[in-house]
Amino acid sequence: MDLQTFLQQFVNALSLGSLYALIAIGYTMVYGILRLINFAHGDVFMIGGYLAFYGISTFVIPWWLAVALAIALTTLFGVGLERAAYRPLRDSPRISIMISAIGASFLIENLAIVLFDARPKAFPVSDFFAANYVFSGVYVAGISLIIPLVTIVLLAVLLWIVHRTKTGMAMRAVSTDIDAARLMAIDVDRIISITFAIGSALAAIGGIMWALKYPRLEPLMGIMPGLKCFIAAVVGGIGSIAGAVLGGLLLGFIELMTIAFLPELTGYKDAFAFVLLIVVLLVKPTGLLGKNQGEKV
Amino acid sequence: MSTLLETKNVNKKFGGLAAVTELNLRVDEGEIIGLIGPNGAGKTTSFNLITGVYTPTSGSITFAGHDITGMKPHGITRLGVARTFQNIRLFKEMSVLENVLVAQHMRMGTNILEATLRLPSYMKRERHIHERARTLLAEVGLSEHENAKATSLPYGKQRRLEIARALATEPKLLFLDEPAAGMNPQESVELMEFILKIRDQFKLTIVLIEHHMQVVMGVCKRLYVLDYGVTIAHGTPEEIQNNPKVIEAYLGVE
Numbered sequence: 001m002d003l004q005t006f007l008q009q010f011v012n013a014l015s016l017g018s019l020y021a022l023i024a025i026g027y028t029m030v031y032g033i034l035r036l037i038n039f040a041h042g043d044v045f046m047i048g049g050y051l052a053f054y055g056i057s058t059f060v061i062p063w064w065l066a067v068a069l070a071i072a073l074t075t076l077f078g079v080g081l082e083r084a085a086y087r088p089l090r091d092s093p094r095i096s097i098m099i100s101a102i103g104a105s106f107l108i109e110n111l112a113i114v115l116f117d118a119r120p121k122a123f124p125v126s127d128f129f130a131a132n133y134v135f136s137g138v139y140v141a142g143i144s145l146i147i148p149l150v151t152i153v154l155l156a157v158l159l160w161i162v163h164r165t166k167t168g169m170a171m172r173a174v175s176t177d178i179d180a181a182r183l184m185a186i187d188v189d190r191i192i193s194i195t196f197a198i199g200s201a202l203a204a205i206g207g208i209m210w211a212l213k214y215p216r217l218e219p220l221m222g223i224m225p226g227l228k229c230f231i232a233a234v235v236g237g238i239g240s241i242a243g244a245v246l247g248g249l250l251l252g253f254i255e256l257m258t259i260a261f262l263p264e265l266t267g268y269k270d271a272f273a274f275v276l277l278i279v280v281l282l283v284k285p286t287g288l289l290g291k292n293q294g295e296k297v
Numbered sequence: 298m299s300t301l302l303e304t305k306n307v308n309k310k311f312g313g314l315a316a317v318t319e320l321n322l323r324v325d326e327g328e329i330i331g332l333i334g335p336n337g338a339g340k341t342t343s344f345n346l347i348t349g350v351y352t353p354t355s356g357s358i359t360f361a362g363h364d365i366t367g368m369k370p371h372g373i374t375r376l377g378v379a380r381t382f383q384n385i386r387l388f389k390e391m392s393v394l395e396n397v398l399v400a401q402h403m404r405m406g407t408n409i410l411e412a413t414l415r416l417p418s419y420m421k422r423e424r425h426i427h428e429r430a431r432t433l434l435a436e437v438g439l440s441e442h443e444n445a446k447a448t449s450l451p452y453g454k455q456r457r458l459e460i461a462r463a464l465a466t467e468p469k470l471l472f473l474d475e476p477a478a479g480m481n482p483q484e485s486v487e488l489m490e491f492i493l494k495i496r497d498q499f500k501l502t503i504v505l506i507e508h509h510m511q512v513v514m515g516v517c518k519r520l521y522v523l524d525y526g527v528t529i530a531h532g533t534p535e536e537i538q539n540n541p542k543v544i545e546a547y548l549g550v551e
Contacts, residue, residue: 166402173388173399180386182370183348183379184400185466 007138009260015144015213017252018151022206023229024236024244025158026199032175032239033195035094039101040081041203042226043108046219048074048204049123049211050116056124063126071204078200079193087189112219123215143212150209154202155245162241167194175239228273235280237290246288251276301326301470301502302347307356309339309346309526316342317526320356322504324470329496329503331517331534335546339526340506341383344472348380349373361469379468381459383475383506387447393458394443397430400465430465436498437461437491453484457491464499471495473505477512489515514538522546 023045030038051073055066085104089097129143162168173181174191182188210225211217232251236243251273259266280287302324309317317339324330332340345351347358349370357366365373388396434440437457442450447458456476463471476492477485489512496503507513513520514534522530522537524546530537537543 166399169391169395169399169402172390176388176390177386179350179370180382180388181399182350183374184462185371185374186399187369187371 004137005260009256011138011140011144013253013256014249015147015252016256017249018148019206019210019213019248020225020229020232020251021245021248022151022154022202022209023225024232024248025155025241026203027230027233028236028238028241028244029171029195029199031233033171033178033192034086034097036086036097037101037230038086038199039098039226039230040085040105040108041199042222042224042229043105043112044074044078044081044200044222045203045207045210045225046112046217046222047077047108048200048207049217049221050112050121051204052208052211053121053123053217057121067208070208071201074204074207075197075201078196078203081200082192082196087192109219109223116217116219118219121217123211123217125212125215129212141213143209147209147213150205154205155241158198158202158241161198167191171195224270228270231273231277233287235276235287237287240287240289240291243287243289250288299326300324301361302504303359304343304347305357305359307343307346307353307358309342309351310354315526317346317523320346320528322347322521324502324504326469326502327496327500328518329492329505329516331513331520332504332506332523333508333513333520333537334523334529337525338523340523341474342526343523344380344474344504344506347373348378348472374466374468377467377469378472379463379466379470380472381456381463381474381476383478385452385455385459387455387459387462389446389448391447392444393434393439393447393450394427394430396447396458396462397433397465398426400462401426401430401467433461433464436464436495452479456480460491460495464495468499468501470502470504473503473507475506475508477507477509480509482511485509485512488512492516 023041026041026044027038030036030041048070051070052066055061055069056063059066061069081104085100086097089100125143129141129146131142132139133142133145134140162171170181170186170191171194173184173186174188178188181191207222228251229248232247233244234247235250236245236247254276255269255272258272259269284290300323302322304320304322307317307320308315320343322330322343332343334340342351346353349365349368349372352367357364359365360373360376360378363376365376388399391399431440431443434443437460439450439454439458439461442454447455450458460473460476473492477488480488492503492505493516495501505513505517517534519532520530520534520537521528522540522543529542529546530540532540
């Protein structure tokens with residue numbers, strides 16, 4: 001392995017890890033507020049990709065408009081999902097809402113097979129994103145540069161919202177103590193909707209960038225990235241945004257670097273995430289940046 | 298003096314358990330009312346019913362002329378009802394100042410757009426809110442701790458922070474759930490003075506749950522005594538102290 005190969009893999013891992021991070025944030029934020037694993041989050045990611053595809057290919061609207069519309073509609077979709085599948089179960093035992101999440105995931109996947117067709121679709125990638133740029137022997141696709149940049153910008157905006165706005169303050173209050181927050185005049189339902197909106201918007205952006213990087217859409221394309229990003233969130237410490245980013249990047253790097261250094265393990269690529277999960281859970285059950293909190297009663 | 302809060306025949310059942318039966322409270326403006334009774338008597342449940350955490354099984358609750366039965370907690374808080382908790386429930390991850398800010402923020406209607414553009418009107422309100430939060434912290438003697446993490450404060454100060462946070466929602470009616478719990482006699486005396494002070498300063502009406510009889514008898518004008526969810530007595534502290542039913546509930550029958 002020479003430096004060039006390493007740099008090549010570094011660039012690839014950075015963009016894959018950034019995508020994982022974006023999706024992992026959605027898991028971690030919803031968990032932070034509702035203590036719910038939104039199993040349908042990976043499917044929201046898939047919806048984002050398809051909506052952009054239909055905008056560009058079927059309706060032939062300019063790509064930036066298609067992307068903006070896809071993000072907006074996916075955001076509404078995520079908020080609607082919470083209204084329909086989670087809010088009615090808010091006061092039920094936590095296992096019910098979890099099962100509802102799994103059910104919602106299967107429903108969305110199968111509806112997608114019916115509506116979008118099970119055959120993979122080729123996502124239209126403009127030359128700007130597909131073009132390769134060569135930096136001293138390292139090939140970098142345009143999209144691989146854009147993904148980390150977009151991620152950094154989104155992360156900065158997100159952290160600003162969470163730590164500097166009153167909505168963010170309310171989100172933090174709800175995540176610490178939902179009942180006390182209610183009694184401080186915080187409209188908890190509204191905060192939960194905003195959380196789902198943010199998570200779904202990030203998933204949509206992640207889904208579209210994923211499709212630009214791997215231009216093949218399938219109704220079940222959200223399952224594996226969804227699972228891996230859930231793992232990334234747990235590894236980083238679920239409930240922590242910084243943890244989700246760290247977990248996502250770590251997963252991206254482990255996945256690609258292992259393949260680069262030990263090519264014979266390529267077939268086990270998808271297993272690395274689960275091995276990482278088991279190791280972290282054994283050593284540090286709260287995740288790398290997770291806080292050791294007693295179970296709330 | 299006008300009636301601020303009235304509950305009419307309020308009942309709450311959890312499955313087969315009647316947690317609160319026929320609760321008829323009447324609280325006039327400016328009063329300090331005590332809610333006492335043995336553990337499990339339904340005192341905290343009563344608070345939860347009035348503040349909207351629970352919905353009554355039957356009966357009605359009126360606050361300042363509004364029917365608040367079944368309203369959501371944040372709506373009731375906006376009308377001017379605030380509370381503290383028996384087991385302190387501060388926002389642990391936030392600073393002392395932020396704990397007070399969060400409670401005030403929700404009262405002012407701003408949107409994200411206004412906050413993003415940092416319009417002058419928004420900035421002015423922001424400054425006003427920070428000033429007010431600092432004033433409140435000064436009132437409860439926590440000024441020097443404003444940047445400390447809420448959970449790093451000693452117990453007594455956490456209680457006062459909870460009260461400051463409740464005051465930040467600009468209540469007319471304040472519920473205190475066992476404010477003297479875990480306090481020594483000296484601290485209890487200070488607490489009584491503090492309760493009377495904030496009542497006058499913020500034009501409050503206060504309902505408190507308390508086991509410290511010294512505190513209850515010292516500040517309350519009238520008392521309601523609950524036992525197994527039923528109101529067994531109601532009257533001035535002197536009347537209550539001599540009521541045989543109350544003595545029986547607390548000490549048992551000989």
